[in-house]
Amino acid sequence: MIKNILVTLSQQAAQHPEQVAFDYLGRTNTYSELEKRSNSVANYLKTCHLTPKTPVMVYGGQTFDMLVAFIGCAKAGHAYIPVDTNSSTDRLTSIMHTAEPELVIAVEPLPIKVVVPVTSLADLTNIYQTLPTVFDEKTAIDDTFYIIFTSGTTGNPKGVQITQRNLLSFVNWMSTAFNFEKRNVLLQPPFSFDLSVMALYPTLMNGGTLRVLPQTVTANFSKMFTTLASLPLQIWVSTPSLVDICLLDPYFDDKHYPDLATFLFCGEELTHQTASKLNERFPQAHIINTYGPTEATVAMTSVEITPEMLRTYDRLPIGYVKPGTQVTIDSSGVDEPGEIIIAGYNVSKGYLNNPAKTKNAFFETNGLQAYCTGDLGYFDHDLLFYKGRVDFQIKLNGYRIELEEVNHFLSEVTLIKQGVAVPKYDRNHKVSQLLAVVVPKSPHEPSQMALRQELNGKLMPYMVPQRFIFRETLPHNVNGKVDIKALISEVNTHA
Known part of the structure; x- marks a missing residue:
């Protein structure tokens, strides 16, 4: 069992210093480089005389220097906040x-x-070359390790605080349930999306190699297909949406990806259609559906989608609850869908500097931190199923979006008098588009562009x-508020 993320990472570097930890389109970095450079960053942060345990924002893409900064911050006792370009x-x-x-x-x-000091890439390069590459301090297990900002309801994103204890709960489960030992693992989501954590830490804790598929590549399907085919992948981590695109490539199959043995999906609903197509292309591979909000550290249920399961269920289950985590359904009756409530060591301490939102969503039960997900679900025996959202929060292409945040910025558009965002679902109950129903200020309709x-x-793209x-x-509606449910029903009425 892994007892400390940073100690285990240092052990990997000591035992396998030349093992490739990070491969960015052929540009590789070893565990030794990750250890030494992150130690230099940690030493640098100590010279900055920051207030103890204050977070550090880390801005950039899916590069090795970002990972070095994350680990360096954690070693120095400062949670990192990953922010994408x-x-x-x-x-x-x-x-x-x-x-x-x-x-x-x-x-x-x-x-x-910004009014605070900014450390640039050039500064980092100098830090690697000039500061000590040894760092001996240890981060406490209940210190915040990272903070990921999710969508907020009034234009203000919420910072989910994940402690090392939370992360250990997740990583130990992933390491036990799935074989990450020295595996080549796809790293595709941006670091500001917590799905990246599913690739990052289980891989690094087990001496594997992160094979990066950056956003500059995924933006071009032809380039993405070519790049993916060159990666010696064994474990695939992504949203179902990415694999939907990959299935457009006729060469995306077990003949062209002979080592690809496990697909791990999270971030949005895995549809029956996607799982069926993937099973046809990779009949020997393990197709794993997982579920969990950012507030419960990436994921806390999993289930293998087998041919038998595909024959049994039209809407696929989201999994069995991982050991050490408790899930209850807050419903009005037995066997009725209700809100999914999660309790355990994987549950966040709350939102950074936001006690009101924390109080609304988190509470303690039997000595464990618990979180009200806002997701509707039900159990069939011990298998959990997802039934949608309690509120108007949606997932689109794996990203969590609160409609009220979009509405907030729609209200600021000079060409619009009033507007609301509404999701359009496909026949698999998956959000396929985000639409906006708007009342223009002028009789002449403004252009979509x-x-x-x-x-x-x-807004984010x-x-x-x-x-x-x-x-x-x-x-x-009767309360004088815009009837968003009526609009959602309207745009989803199929002729």
Whole structure:
């Protein structure tokens, strides 16, 4: 059993110093390099005289220097906040305001001005070369290890605090349940998406190699197919949406990927259609469906989707609850769907600097931290099934989006009088599009492009509605509020 993330990582470096830890399109870095450089970063942070345990924002893409910064921060006792280069300036400003970091490590140039010191990539390179490569301090198990910001309801993202104890609960389960020992593992999600943690730490704790598929590659399908075929993958970690795209490639099968033995899915619902196609292409592979909110450390259920399971269920289960975690269903009756409540050592301590939101979502039960997910589900014996959202939070392409956050920025668009975001579902109950029903200020409808351009600087790209539907008025319910449920029903009415 792994008892300390950083100690185990150091042990891997000592035992296998030349083992490749990180492969970015052929540019490789070893465990020894990760250990020494992260130690130098930790020593540097000690010279910065930061307030103990204050977080450090780390800005950039899916590069080795980002990983070095993460580990260096953790070693020095500072939680890292991964922020992706695709983040809007509004999001960056909001995270800075909420997190109040005293330092930013900008592996890529920071697009906003900040009042705190900024450590650049050039600074990091100098730190690697000049500061000691040994660091002996240990991070406490209940210290916050990382903070990932999710979507917020009023334009303010929430920072989910994950402690080393939370992370150990997840990593030990993954290491036991699935064979990560010295495996080649796909690293595709951006670091600001907690699905990346499913690849990162189980791989590094078990001496494996992270094979990076950066966003610059996934943006071009042809380039992505070619790149993937060159990677010696054994474990695949992604959202189901990515594999849907890969299945468009006729060469995505077990003949062309002979070592690919395990698919691990999380972040959104795995549909029957996707799992069936994948099973046809990779009949010997293990197709694993997992589930869990960021607040419960990536995932806490899993189940292998077998041919028999595909024959049994139209809507696939999300899994069996991992050992050491408790799940209850808050429903009005026996066998009725209700809200999924999670309790265990994997549950976050709460949202950073947001006691009101923390109080609303977290509580303690039988000495364990618990979280109200807002997800609807039910048990069939001990197998958990997902039935949708209690509120209006959705998953699109693996990203969690709160509709109210999109609505907040729609209200700021100069061309719109009123607008609401609504999800459009496909026949597999999966969100296929994010739409916006809007009332324009002018009798002349603005162009779709003009509306998108105004939102592009305010929202993450995946949060910008793909299509705008124009109305003279929006429906209201008996309380005088916009009837979002009616609009969702309207856009999902199939002829």
